[in-house]
Amino acid sequence: MKAIKQTGLLLFLIGLATFIALIFTGDFNLNQTELDTFLKDQNYKNEVIAKELQQAVVTKDNLSIFEFSSRTRKAYANANKHYDDLIAKYDAAKNWEKKGAQFQYKISGKPHSLSYTLAKKAGKGFAAQQTSWAWFLTFGLGIIGALMFIVPDVILLGKPGIKNDGIFLSAATNRGWIGWFAFVFLVSFYILLYFYPDYIVNWVYLVDPISKFISGNPASQWFLYGFLYCVVMTVMAVRMYIKYRHNKYQILRTTSVLFFQIVFAFLIPEILVRFEKPWYDFKNAFPLDYDFFFKWNLEELLASGGLGLFILVWGVVLTIVVVPVMVYFFGKRWYCSWVCGCGGLAETLGDPYRQLSSKTLLSWRVERIVIHSVLIFVLVMTGFALYTFFTNEGQVLGIQTQTIQDIYGFLIGSIFAGVIGTGFYPIFGNRVWCRFGCPLAAYLGFVQRFKSRFRITTNGGQCISCGNCSTYCEQGIDVRAYAQKGENIVRSSCVGCGVCSAVCPRGVLKLENGPEEGRINPTDVLLGNDVDLMDLVNKK
Amino acid sequence: MEHIVIIGNGIAGVTAARHIRKKSDKQITIVSAETKYFFSRTALMYVYMGHMKFEHTQPYENWFWDKNNIALKEGLVTKVHTENSNIELASGEILAYDKLIIATGSKPNKFGWPGQDLEGVIGMYHKQDLEKLEQLAPDNKACNRAVIVGGGLIGIELAEMLRSRKIPVTFLVRETSFWNGVLPAQESEMINQHIKEHHIDLRLNTNLKEIKADKNGRVTSIIIEETGEEIACNVVGLTAGVTPNIDFLKESNIELGRGVKVNRFLETNVANIYAIGDCAEQHEAIGQRRNIEAVWYTGRMMGETLAETICGNRIAYKPGHWFNSAKFLDIEYQTYGWVFSERNKKENEAYFQWKHPSENKCITISFDKDTKQFLGINTFGIRMRHEIFDKWLTEKQNISHVLEFLADANFDPEFYKLHEKEIVAKFNKENNTNIQLQKKSWKRIFSKA
Numbered sequence: 001m002k003a004i005k006q007t008g009l010l011l012f013l014i015g016l017a018t019f020i021a022l023i024f025t026g027d028f029n030l031n032q033t034e035l036d037t038f039l040k041d042q043n044y045k046n047e048v049i050a051k052e053l054q055q056a057v058v059t060k061d062n063l064s065i066f067e068f069s070s071r072t073r074k075a076y077a078n079a080n081k082h083y084d085d086l087i088a089k090y091d092a093a094k095n096w097e098k099k100g101a102q103f104q105y106k107i108s109g110k111p112h113s114l115s116y117t118l119a120k121k122a123g124k125g126f127a128a129q130q131t132s133w134a135w136f137l138t139f140g141l142g143i144i145g146a147l148m149f150i151v152p153d154v155i156l157l158g159k160p161g162i163k164n165d166g167i168f169l170s171a172a173t174n175r176g177w178i179g180w181f182a183f184v185f186l187v188s189f190y191i192l193l194y195f196y197p198d199y200i201v202n203w204v205y206l207v208d209p210i211s212k213f214i215s216g217n218p219a220s221q222w223f224l225y226g227f228l229y230c231v232v233m234t235v236m237a238v239r240m241y242i243k244y245r246h247n248k249y250q251i252l253r254t255t256s257v258l259f260f261q262i263v264f265a266f267l268i269p270e271i272l273v274r275f276e277k278p279w280y281d282f283k284n285a286f287p288l289d290y291d292f293f294f295k296w297n298l299e300e301l302l303a304s305g306g307l308g309l310f311i312l313v314w315g316v317v318l319t320i321v322v323v324p325v326m327v328y329f330f331g332k333r334w335y336c337s338w339v340c341g342c343g344g345l346a347e348t349l350g351d352p353y354r355q356l357s358s359k360t361l362l363s364w365r366v367e368r369i370v371i372h373s374v375l376i377f378v379l380v381m382t383g384f385a386l387y388t389f390f391t392n393e394g395q396v397l398g399i400q401t402q403t404i405q406d407i408y409g410f411l412i413g414s415i416f417a418g419v420i421g422t423g424f425y426p427i428f429g430n431r432v433w434c435r436f437g438c439p440l441a442a443y444l445g446f447v448q449r450f451k452s453r454f455r456i457t458t459n460g461g462q463c464i465s466c467g468n469c470s471t472y473c474e475q476g477i478d479v480r481a482y483a484q485k486g487e488n489i490v491r492s493s494c495v496g497c498g499v500c501s502a503v504c505p506r507g508v509l510k511l512e513n514g515p516e517e518g519r520i521n522p523t524d525v526l527l528g529n530d531v532d533l534m535d536l537v538n539k540k
Numbered sequence: 541m542e543h544i545v546i547i548g549n550g551i552a553g554v555t556a557a558r559h560i561r562k563k564s565d566k567q568i569t570i571v572s573a574e575t576k577y578f579f580s581r582t583a584l585m586y587v588y589m590g591h592m593k594f595e596h597t598q599p600y601e602n603w604f605w606d607k608n609n610i611a612l613k614e615g616l617v618t619k620v621h622t623e624n625s626n627i628e629l630a631s632g633e634i635l636a637y638d639k640l641i642i643a644t645g646s647k648p649n650k651f652g653w654p655g656q657d658l659e660g661v662i663g664m665y666h667k668q669d670l671e672k673l674e675q676l677a678p679d680n681k682a683c684n685r686a687v688i689v690g691g692g693l694i695g696i697e698l699a700e701m702l703r704s705r706k707i708p709v710t711f712l713v714r715e716t717s718f719w720n721g722v723l724p725a726q727e728s729e730m731i732n733q734h735i736k737e738h739h740i741d742l743r744l745n746t747n748l749k750e751i752k753a754d755k756n757g758r759v760t761s762i763i764i765e766e767t768g769e770e771i772a773c774n775v776v777g778l779t780a781g782v783t784p785n786i787d788f789l790k791e792s793n794i795e796l797g798r799g800v801k802v803n804r805f806l807e808t809n810v811a812n813i814y815a816i817g818d819c820a821e822q823h824e825a826i827g828q829r830r831n832i833e834a835v836w837y838t839g840r841m842m843g844e845t846l847a848e849t850i851c852g853n854r855i856a857y858k859p860g861h862w863f864n865s866a867k868f869l870d871i872e873y874q875t876y877g878w879v880f881s882e883r884n885k886k887e888n889e890a891y892f893q894w895k896h897p898s899e900n901k902c903i904t905i906s907f908d909k910d911t912k913q914f915l916g917i918n919t920f921g922i923r924m925r926h927e928i929f930d931k932w933l934t935e936k937q938n939i940s941h942v943l944e945f946l947a948d949a950n951f952d953p954e955f956y957k958l959h960e961k962e963i964v965a966k967f968n969k970e971n972n973t974n975i976q977l978q979k980k981s982w983k984r985i986f987s988k989a
Contacts, residue, residue, distance in 0.1 A: 159737060161869070164591040166589070167591060168587075248956055249953045249956070459923075461837060461926050462863065462926055464836045464837075466583035466586065466597065467583055467592060467596045468591065468592065471592050506867070506874075517986075
């Protein structure tokens with residue numbers, strides 16, 4: 001068993017190393033015909049870019065992706081500079097008409113995105129040409145290795161039951177060197193994915209055949225991410241199934257998030273694309289889906305007929321009817337722990353790190369300020385977006401809608417949700433995003449706190465204040481503080497994962513959807529003392 | 541301002557301090573030699589097992605004590621001078637009190653075994669025991685085998701701890717079956733099996749004769765009384781129960797028995813001195829309870845009660861219905877009311893028992909033979925709702941009522957398999973009754989007794 005585990009780990013590491021090494025492989029260049037096709041597709045009005053790009057990347061030289069990217073970005077900069085110079089010139093000459101005419105020639109978008117799109121066509125080499133092999137040596141080995149590492153636990157962990165042995169003695173799960181390595185890897189991955197997609201174009205080749213099979217299109221870096229997400233969740237769900245095999249709640253919950261990720265977040269949107277419909281994740285509720293009310297999205301939906309209209313209505317109904325009604329009956333767990341993709345990753349990939357979330361009062365204070373600020377931010381931004389959509393004006397009170405959207409997309413959508421939200425799992429615990437950043441969680445939390453049947457009931461008298469519940473609360477709730485007082489736990493941030501109840505050695509905690517009345521019971525006195533005393537204290 | 545000094549920062553002392561603070565602005569000082577900050581003793585095992593770090597066992601953050609104006613003093617109390625109303629610390633320092641609360645808890649029993657104080661012999665009670673264990677048994681290379689003496693809750697927890705680091709464990713239990721002085725045979729037997737399944741070398745009917753040492757005074761083996769067998773080991777855990785930790789009071793004029801003698805108001809024979817928790821001994825037992833109860837929950841309740849008294853609302857300690865819980869490796873155990881083992885069964889007590897055919901789940905309900913009044917329940921592998929059983933005990937319900945509404949009492953996580961039907965069916969068959977299981981009702985669950 002040990003040998004299988006070690007072999008598995010070795011295979012996984014080989015897969016991971018190959019995956020990382022793949023970035024540095026491959027040759028990138030274009031011939032004139034390829035470039036012409038590209039330029040035609042892009043429909044640039046900028047005439048300089050053709051010449052610049054031709055000089056930069058139409059070559060017999062085998063460029064590395066970094067050289068290729070650098071040249072492309074330089075071409076992009078030169079081409080735009082050409083028109084910027086003209087603009088400056090006409091500006092100085094106060095020739096407003098000519099100045100204004102120049103703006104249409106400028107290329108918008110990020111240089112690395114242009115470089116990515118071009119590189120996707122220019123790549124030659126192992127990943128691009130021997131895709132199946134490359135897939136096997138990266139994804140294949142990774143999956144096989146990880147499963148070989150995980151599955152022997154069925155026997156090695158012993159009898160079913162809570163097995164957290166050694167978690168705080170392991171370098172992987174106690175912010176040791178393995179944890180820090182995982183942190184660096186994850187953060188780098190997200191930075192590359194969001195900001196330097198051209199550098200990981202070789203990874204995207206790996207999933208081209210799968211993308212073509214599902215949606216009929218070549219893969220984008222987002223397809224790669226979606227695919228990787230599903231793979232990681234599936235493999236780590238196997239780990240959850242083994243670890244919590246005595247606990248039906250955990251098994252069902254894991255199955256549910258896995259299903260919603262694979263079917264709703266991955267397959268259905270891609271299949272929609274195959275039928276030339278808009279890419280849409282039907283479970284992704286606003287304001288987590290923060291660009292739902294952006295002008296471009298609304299226009300795309302309105303332009304795509306009946307289905308687009310249906311999506312539009314569904315998106316609104318989901319947010320203002322389904323979400324609060326479901327939270328009323330089941331708490332926000334129905335979404336955060338049973339449906340949401342972010343939650344799904346947190347509960348599978350992130351499960352080994354759940355004990356790292358901070359439970360201090362200070363972090364609770366920070367949490368409330370930050371998450372509610374994000375909620376306000378998204379609401380204001382949406383207000384701007386809708387105003388822009390209906391009035392067709394680009395700005396409100398002198399602030400460009402586009403600017404505020406860009407800021408949100410960068411700060412919250414990329415840095416917080418991705419780089420910090422997932423990258424920081426191995427250091428700050430697995431629900432960093434859900435706890436501090438997710439505007440939907442804040443919204444669901446309000447409903448859960450003030451109008452819901454959900455609570456965690458406590459067998460308060462039996463609590464021995466051991467702290468397992470608090471330690472394993474991924475949301476950083478000091479569960480014990482309530483349990484040892486015998487209070488029901490009603491907190492905005494509780495995602496109802498059920499692990500506090502699972503790890504409790506005395507059976508003190510139970511997730512429950514009960515009557516709303518009496519749900520919050522702060523004055524109750526612990527069971528055990530005689531009733532006289534209870535009456536007495538209650539009277540005070 | 542009145543100065544309350546509390547010796548001991550366990551659950552009893554700390555609960556008293558917190559509740560006194562809630563109700564008054566008296567000056568409070570907690571003295572402890574064990575640790576500066578309060579921690580949950582019952583969680584020490586999880587630190588060794590790597591489930592938690594020591595700081596996770598501390599229910600309050602370190603700033604809590606300052607903020608609530610509770611002074612923490614590190615020091616070992618060596619004497620109590622009742623005539624001068626002060627205590628003396630090992631450092632020689634004198635601390636004056638107006639009211640003194642003794643909450644010093646327990647220490648592991650030692651029964652005069654030869655070698656019981658050797659290097660390598662430990663109890664599993666104090667923070668220092670944990671630190672020592674970490675030194676003596678960091679892994680199975682440094683510790684090839686450990687022997688645990690004493691078949692109680694701490695013993696099985698220590699065995700679980702050592703097994704979590706793959707250290708071979710021999711577990712000597714004096715009784716014919718694990719904890720059968722407390723548990724009915726059905727449960728005790730199930731735990732025996734479970735212990736063995738966890739690769740713990742369980743030796744029943746076995747007593748320790750002597751602990752042997754090498755020339756450096758370190759444990760090398762133990763000898764078994766009955767067979768004379770010698771078992772080589774590096775660590776010996778003595779877990780044969782606990783006694784009140786009150787040696788420092790012997791020269792004082794506070795009345796002592798096995799513990800500090802207290803009346804129902806938790807007052808000692810000396811005015812303004814009180815004792816609570818494991819170290820307090822009732823003159824006469826309360827109901828069917830023992831005079832000394834070394835249980836987490838009773839320590840907490842005594843702390844709550846005494847805080848009332850100290851703050852001018854003198855009330856007696858009146859614990860409600862007995863309850864307790866524990867976990868035997870993977871099997872959770874809860875008990876409400878009284879279920880005595882066959883050995884200690886009362887005249888009028890009868891059992892109804894159910895056991896799952898394959899899983900580690902079973903229950904024993906004890907009831908009065910004649911009146912059918914429900915007396916108590918032991919549940920293994922099924923969680924039950926404390927409030928409901930508390931209510932039924934207060935209402936003196938009979939066993940058929942308990943079975944009829946058993947679904948209300950289930951406290952297992954959602955989607956767990958329910959066994960109430962099988963349980964009721966078995967009772968009906970055995971007793972020729974026709975009890976119909978009622979569906980769970982929130983209304984009943986939340987209606988107060």
